[in-house]
Amino acid sequence: MNFSTILGIWIAATLTIAILSFLYRDNPLYKFAEHLYVGVSVAYWVIYAAKFTMEQMVVNVFADNWRVFLETGSATAFLEAWILVIPTALGFLMLTRWFGPRVGWLSRWPIAFTIGLGAGLGITGSIQGILLPQVQATFLPLWTPDLWQVVANLLLFVGVISTIIYFYFSRPHKGLLGGVSRVGITFIMVSFGAAFGYTVMSRVSLLIGRLYFLVYDWIVGTVDFFKALL
Amino acid sequence: MKRTLPLIITFLAGVFVVVTFFIPREPFGSLEQRMLVWYSILGGFTLLLGIDSLIKHHTRKVARREKDWFYSLVTLFGLFGTLAAGIVTWAKYGTPLELASLNEVGGFFWVYKWIMVPLQGTMFALLAFFIASAAYRAFRARTFDATLLLIAAILVMIGRLSMGVVPATLVLAVLLVAAGIHRLLIRKPVFGAVLAALGVGLGVLVLAFPQDAIRLAPQVQEWLMSVPQTAARRGILIGVTLGTIAMSIRIILGIERTYISST
């Protein structure tokens, strides 16, 4: 283990304990870690935006196409290079939000563009990708040689229909509608209970990860480091 | 004009994508591809939006020595320090994402592994404590629905155990019996009898056949997840999808305009 790793481990352990100290009560150490987190995260997004968007999607593509144009005089390459002006200009229009509402209204154009595309993709994706396959998969054979499968298919069918009916609030839940939504709520309760069980498992895993780091990487790692030195 | 042009852009962009879905041949296909690339580039610019307000807000706090200005200094230090680390690694290796920078104090990967990961990880690890505390406080088997939810939750948790299945099932049996007795004593005989019988039955079966219990617990959990849970979740999914479709159509047609007035 080299010096940079052991130093890193100690910094990580300090920050971990700083945040865990919040369990006792809010304190300056926790506030320090929290504010550091905000600063580091934003810097991450900026570096990624700069490298993977500005450099790789705009500058390098432009340079590539421009080079091809200079070498071969290809009109396509020229077009491909200069057409990047449009998304770059839209991007800068987006950044006018920095300068307040007097100039910031210009950002509505790129926002409208992204929202429009997103909405259009959302419609086709939702219908083709989720709605139709899921409805199709609900219509299962209600009579097969395997009795267990029959029960499962029936429960699935009844469960999906009753759950959807439960969420139909345009009519009061009385009579037949009320009865079916009662069945729906039962299914929903089972599903929420199961989801809770999984959520507990998930959150506890995060704690296990951090405690594992503290015990094995930090304490045991430091002991090993000093043993190696001596 | 300031309000109508964005709506027209939204309409045209949305309709174009839907039309291209049905007519993928040229020139629609490559035009759509170009639009998608531009969407991605715009996304990159959007990542930069947050930095301005962050710097302005915190530098103002430091300059005016407002309350907690020291922490604003910490934020700015984190921001500019990480930017510097990223630029230095980028200049040295041609990319900020170089694994070798893990071994240099102040390398971009080093900052990620020893500052970002513990901060993010521990922030969310706190949830484990809160979920245990909240589960204890909020989940009481007061009504039929709550009892059902709890039984499902505990059965799923037992199914995901790799040890202690038998004691945990016994604890569940105790809960069922207690709930049954409670219901019997508050004049709900049917419900109470059913719960108590279930509890006693479960306890006896688990004590009599512990090996089978250990084998069956994950299967019970798997069945619960794949049948009733899937049914409810699919119903919710279909409902949410219908909502998404409706919202998308509203946005394209210009009925939904909140995204414009946010500027």
Place this chain on the structure above:
Amino acid sequence: MKFLKWLTNIDRRIIFLLMIGVVLVPMLFTIPIPFEVGEPVRKAFNAIDTLKPGSVIMFSVDYDATSYPECQPMIVAITNHAFRKDLRIILLGHIPTGLPLGQEAVERGAAEYNQNHEAEYQQAVEHAGEELDKYTAGYQEALKTAAAEFNQEYTLQHQETLDSLVFHYLEEVDSAAIKFQKHIFEYWKAVQYAGEEFNRHAAEYQKILKGDVREQNPGYVRILERAAAEYNKHITEYQEALEHAADQYLKRYGIDFVNLGYRPGMVPIIVGMGREIRDFYRQDYQNINVDSLPMMVGVHNYDDVAILASFAHGIQVETWIAFAGARFGQQIIGGVTGVVAPDLYPYLQSGQLAGFLGGLKGASEYESLIERKGLATRGMPAQSTAHILVIILIVIGSIAEFAMDLAERRRRR
């Protein structure tokens, strides 16, 4: 009564301490526990296990450090499995703060694979070297014999030049191996360059030789040319043998795995990659042109990707299913946190998802299938004890509440 009241309202700091205790204690002991593998994980395993060697698998890193303990063991296990099955990995990410985790997993996975097969690789390299040595000796013998027959003094000098050329070439290859141990791609570039240099110098040398000697001894020149052509063939065979050994025993960047980096916006990329990956990813994360990466030759869109694994902590897997799966028929498996796992069951049932790993338990099940104990297996005992604590807390709370309720009713009566 007071005790009951306290039981319904235990101080949360006691709960926090109990939580730390039940998680910490099992972690200090490694408890081997066998367990059954669930259906979603088994399906995911089979989906990868049945792929042909050389197939392309795409990893999408859609999680970040907040889900590290759950998703990282999954990507590590699947990387290990993929390398074992000789699959080729394309790594990309849609969450900036998560991509380094994926990169670490894949690069370390490759290094681990290389380490496990180092002995076999070294053996193969040595064997190839021995084969070449046989011919080197033979080639030099042929030259010496020819020299002895025709013009001894003159050609001995040329003999030494040739000797030093061969020696220089082998030295270059050796030093490249030492210098670029960790960077196999650079090593191969260096070997190729050394080979080209050798061929160039050998050709020049032979031109000079032919020029000087042809008039005097055309027969001698013919023998030299024949011997040189034979030897060059063996140099090529040597290089091919090295390449073959590397193919078999090493995982190299650009040949067995690539890292395409991050691009913002998820849905447009997923849809756009169905047409052409290069429209979004023209260069990899190091600015190397994607077309110059040997692995990416012929890989243009989802038709060329056998399976896609999305490691996610949100709705990303559903987005992949809705666009890549539905529109382009891409086979998808998911590696998700416990919070997201229940959402994926409907997709598994409808066949839109080929399998998935849910939470730490799912990761440990996968690790047991590939027989490689990782972080997930080590974390399972602690997870079990924590679950039992939560169950006990809920039950205690409920029972105490029942008792309190009964006491309240009796008091009111």
